[in-house]
Amino acid sequence: MNRYFFYLVFVNMVANVVASVPKILISHRTEGAIVSMIISFFLGLVFCYLCTRFFNLFPGKGLPDLTKKYLPRWLSFTMIFVTSFTWYIAGLITLVTFSFLLKRFLTPDMPLTWITATFLAFLSYGILMKSKSVLFTIETVLLFCLPFIFVITLKAYTAPELKLDFIKESLMYINHYPSFPAVAASIYLLLGGFNLVIFNRLFKREQRINWKNMLFIGFIGGGTFVTTFFIPIGMLGFDAVEHVVYPWITTSDTLRLEFFIVERVLYIFLLLYLAISFLSVLIHWHVTLELLKSILWFKKMTLYKHNLTPYLFIVLFWLGGLKSVTNLTEYQLIQFSSYFLNYLLCSFAVMFGLFWMIKRRAKV
Template structure:
């Protein structure tokens, strides 16, 4: 397995867990969130294996090139626009959520200001080449991951952890979850969407022996964060917080360097991971959108860059208006619905690529 494929999948699981999934799954802790994680692991691995095996039939090609081979222009453009909007929206949601949570601690700074700062940084990164983005992703992970594991390890072995609260959740381990909870938990494995573009520069093939490793690295950060939140706040008390995981880490001291509490280095890590992965996500969306145009347009760097910045600017304005108009509770409800649509979108994407891979294989036979 190419290491960059691993980085894309790993960063997606860490970032989306820290920003979106902790709150959503803790809200459903008595209604099947544990079983939802188990089911999502199965469905996520099926999606991942299917799409990586299928992309192996299209070396050095992305989804736009694959659709160009098999679909008429109208269907191809419609699908690419839809997939592009869904992918860019994911990056916008992560930026908006992060801005709202950071605003809880940076009270003097408006959410719109934080969103604008993040979008400027992310947009610049998203308009770079795929190879540049992957190299930057590798560097950020090497810096952030050791610190994150240190913080989570310190939290797990903190004296404030109440293990009886964690054990009490075993009573709800076999509660059947709601469909929206499964769809949300499944998003921890949705990093494979990036491979539909990065397959152009790195092979997406994954050997079977790496599947358990991918399963572990995508789930353990999610599960650890949930256990820390429940262990510190209590089985019922965890529901009284807007951002329970952040509040839990805020209660743990750390006597090293410049920081006295674990929340500040954790915020910095999440910020760096958010910026790089939002850049990855929006870059994928932009590349899908560029696939709607002719090859002549795609070989013109100035027009490509102009289109990318226009799209980033448009989504920046939409995100600012959206997160300034709705409350965090309303946004959470909309996000749950978006997770369901995302699941169906990714299923369609995987099914199409698998179908085209079979068609190409039959042509060879």
């Protein structure tokens, strides 16, 4: 597979922290989080594989191109609209969560709206770019971030304060039945491949995902699962982790780099996640914009020969972003994230139905 495909997958894995995944998992730690994680790990890999195989059948075609060709108009319209809405919400959750984080930790004196507006301003520029440029941006930022992610992870695993007993204690809850919200939350990590709905347009060469690729994704994904769930428990304590609002942010504050320019890992972590959540929203909203553009294009809305439709969508994105940032509380946000992740898992069943239909009609 093309290397850019892996970036799409990895961004979701790393960005799970700002999508409330650890919080949801940890709140289910006595209610079968581990079994849920194992289930969603395999389920997620299967999803990822199926989705990629499907798109491999149609090199250079995005989902809207396929629905338009093979499905009736009304169905195509509804499906693409719903999909784009899903992607929008996915981006929105990351955006709002990270705005809250910035407000709480990095720029506490700045008004929340301004933080979000800054975020949105740069995002608007980004999502209007060509898909290709989006991929280049993702690659560069991700490659810059990787060393830091690596160092922080290493630091977390080697910290003397990491108490293995707490982690083992959480393992002792393996005899509980899995819970649906925990499965839904953790599967988010492996859903990055679905961004192919748009980005497959760029993958024009014929290629097939093979078992080596899947092994690679599985390996990294498994590592992320373990890290995202167990490190906060090991650092913050099995019972004490319960009341922490942002488990990973607090965990990063328990790490200390004695011999680095910045002593508190928290700040490296925040800046790192600023970049990563930016990428995450960039990907999701770029997909949203492209999906919307494929179904709604107002030919008459032009100004000096320039079509304004994308800008109209951007305005809507801004409104949605600012509205939700000002109206949501942290707890509502986590609640809604959980609902959304539940919905996401269900919606993929529908998505696969769609894939199946297209595949049957295309006869490939």
